Amino acid sequence: MNAVSPICLSDLAPALRWSNPADVGPVLRHARLIDGWWRSIPLPRVLDIVGATWLAHTLAHLAADHFEHLELAEFLPSLRALTVDLDDIAEPVRGAVLGTAVTWDRLISASPATIATWPLPQGCGPIEVIGTVIGRAVHPFGRDTGRTPAPSPALVVEAVRTIANWMPASAPEHVHNALAYLTSATGADSADSVSDGADSEPVDPPQTPATRAIRTLRALRAQRDEEARQNAAGESRTPSVPPPAPATDAAGPGKSFRSSLLGPGRTLRRPSFNPPREFREDPTPVAPELGRHPLVDLLEGLFRSWSDIERTVAAERLFAADPISIRLLADQIQVDLGAIRNAQRTVEERLLQWLASPEGAPITNHLRDMSEQLGTATTIDHLISAHPDHPVDVPSLGTPLWRVVITLFTDRRLHNGWLVADDPHRLRWQTRELLGDAPSLTDAGLRLARIGIQQQSLRAWLLSTPGVSIRDGHVLVDPSTPMEAPTPTPSYSGGHTGVVPDGGSTTANGLPIRRRPGDQQPQSAAAASSPMPQDLPPQVAGSVRCFRAPDGRWWHRVDVTGDHLNGAPVTVPPGYATHLGLQPGRLLCLTAPGADLLVLVWRDQPAFDSLRPLLRRLSAQHGDRVFITVNGDRLDARRLPAADLSDHGPTSRALHLIGYTAPAPTDEALKIIARRISDDSDDPQADPQSLLDRLTQRGDTDIAAELRPVLMTAHG
Incomplete structure (x- = not known):
């Protein structure tokens, strides 16, 4: 369920969407990114891989070399929404810009060709100026969470107060609303006048960052002292109920500092994504207009019958793009961890039961239809546009329907902005294998339909495959672009025969319950006569239906x-x-x-x-x-999944039994099977008769039965 922003670079820079990949590809190429990444990989993922500095510098070269006639704000329209103080730009670009453009608006209204004519100082050329501007547009898509230590609560409060001190009155309304939320959440609006102790007068020094920081630290220290005094007096409180604030005047001595961003032990708590109730226009969910979006109405009817905690778990964990941990969620809504776990189990069980019921049949059928319509690989944009209900929020969750659909899919997952139903590396490797003779785009579409690539995703899929390009209506594969053959691993599923236990304590399904070491327990005659404890322990390499993957x-x-x-x-x-x-x-x-x-x-x-x-x-x-x-x-x-393999050869059917679905000639298939049933990391000898004997000894008679006719024919 982990997903990232689906915005790709071509969404940020529309000019790339209509550009020939052969023209811009050499500039945007990176060893760790696939060809055509600017149309397929989400920007946060790109920045995770290459960093904002590389991307901004590369885009600066691209703008100067290929789009020198476009204003920077046309090349990156999001620049118009940014307000940048030129004094915040580092030297020497700051001095160069102040001496030429003077203002941010004039800077982003200039084209690279115009900037090249400016009298820039030595050591600061057009690329440095353009790169600095582009960096401002790219930076918001970076994800730095967890890479630096979290600041102390006092610094968080001080940061909010600093923002409030410097924010101009002309800032947009939504910016003021965001600041009001932060001010309320951190308590930065209520700790301006705190005292050194209970007997001193309120201190109101000049409003400077240093004095504000000192007062904040004093407030924290005052609260710690108060809690210590209460603990020493033997006061007890229920852990789930926060301690009451001292009964003093709001601005008077002994005031306790509180913040909804502070968790147990004065640690930072992850803030809610929703604004506090006082900043919401209407705290109650608005009932959807029935009939316009039948799929949304159906799910809303289900979720509205759930409890508040169950809906919260569904919204924050089950259907969230960035699911919150159970511990953090429990801390946010102030309930026990066990209650969150129980709610999640209940939610999942109810959802599965509902999907299997007649009431949930429309959603189940919709998922099946979507799987057929989208094919084995599709972009998020295609999923959203595949049905008019997909972009609509489910009111009780505050989550768009397409996020719910992604979660309910059991046969596909998100990978670099693509929703795929198979191993993406294997799909791209098969794509290259099918297009080696430079077919036309139409022929390429017919061939890739065999592996489930639909027409609406064809061009984007081709451009996201390493070494594949489209030129003059033909699909070309560059063999010099390296791509390793996939190392197949078994695909999702499990099971075999039941067990009939003897007497004694059993589980609900009849299996015996473990006893502690040293406990006496009855032993059946079969167990008493079993030679297993005296024999060498069984080995996994000799066990039926067990196979070793290349990773060990x-x-x-x-x-x-x-x-x-x-x-x-x-x-x-x-x-x-x-x-x-x-x-x-x-x-x-x-x-x-x-x-x-x-x-x-x-x-x-x-x-x-x-x-x-x-x-x-x-x-x-x-x-x-x-x-x-x-x-x-x-x-x-x-x-x-079960599949009709009647049109497959015996070797393919044998490989399918070990989880290997790619085609392979007989000799290679024997080596693959021999490696998968061997403990030896080196290639074992795939002597046909020895392999058949070993498969039979392991109990893999189904695999041996598929191979035996082929080997008898091939080797007499």
Whole structure:
């Protein structure tokens, strides 16, 4: 659910949208960015990769070399919305601008060609001036959160007061409203007159930044002293209720400093994205006009029946572009962590049940239609424009419908501004493979339709693929642009046969409950006669349906059945359980995607108590294959949807069973399978007969059955 601003550089600089990539590409090329990135990768992501300095300097060269006739405010229209004090610009550009343009408005109204004629001083050329201006337009899209230490609360208050001191009366109304919100939230409007102690007179020194900072620090110290006195007196308070302020005059001695931005321990709290109630025009949600947006009306009817905390969790965590952590959310709305977790589980369960019900069928059908319409890769803009309801806010959430749709998609994810239903690297690699003979744009569209690229996304997808360009109506692939072949990893999903336990305590699904080490527990005859404890522990490399990815992680394949979808236990091979650190008689708790809790327990045989929460989250169906892997206490899962492979060869069907969906010749397929079932990081010998014998010993008879006819024919 993590998403970033969909604004790309071509949105910030419209001239790029209509420019020939072959002309601007050499200037904008960067080793860590794909070709055509200015049309596909969101600006915050670009700045994360290359930094604002590189981007501003590069755009300055682009403006001077290719758009020298355009005014800077036409090249970057957002410059008109900025108010910049030229005194804030660093030397030597500041002196150069003050001696030529004089004002910011005249500066952004000049073209690069005009700036080149100005009498600029030595050491400050047109590129430096243009780059400084462009930097002001680029800077707001940077994301510096977490890269520098958070300032102390006193500095936050002082910063707000400094802004208030310097803000001109002519500033726009929305700027004044924002400052009023910050002033109220930080308490900067109520701590101007505080005293050194309870017996002293209020001190009102001159209004300077230093004295304001001193008074703020005194206020914080006064509150700490007051809390210490109350604790020493034995006063007790309920943790969830904030301590009352001292009963003194608002400006008098002993005033306590309070701020809604300060959390426990005087740490900074993440502020709410909404303004405080006193700055909202109407604190109650406005009922939508029924009938105009049926999908929004349908979801609004669902969310309005939820409690306030459930709607808050949905808006801030489930459907948010930048989900807030449970701990911060609990701190903001002043409820227990457990209440947030319970609310999230309730929200997810209700939503899943509703989507599976007749009432939610229109949304479910809409998601299915969108998947078919958008294809395997599409931009956010295409998603928003795909339906008239998508840009409309769901009133009770304050979130546009398209954000809800992205969250409800289970078969695709956001990647660099693209909503993709497959591994994006694999899709781009396949794109290059299909277009190696320089086809026409029409032929390219027909070929890429095989991998799900729709016509509306075709041009943008081509330009976002490394080494691909469009010239004179043909699609060209530059083989000198390096691109590694994809290293396939298993795709989302899991399951196998159930387990029948013997007597003793069991879970709701019939699996035995772990006992503490040293506890006495009954042992069945089968368990008593089992030779496993005396034998060497089973190895994951010899376990059925277990495959090692190129990164070294072992994945286990689960063939989903109807019983698994209904909550039946799902067994795993003992070798895989041992690989995870599980021992007979023990239990392992794992956190799955979405914070679902999954329990893996081993008595007669290791098995998951149930994978139903995971399978429902993945929208798994009977016949799907789910691959699971575990890192620490976290489980990752990928689903490989059921597909008709009757038109595929035996080798492709065998590769599909290990989660590898790319085509490969027989010899290469044997090497891939041999590597996936080996602990050796080096390429093992893929002798056909030895491979068949090993697959049979592991229990992978389905893979062996697919390979055997091919190998018998090829090798006599």
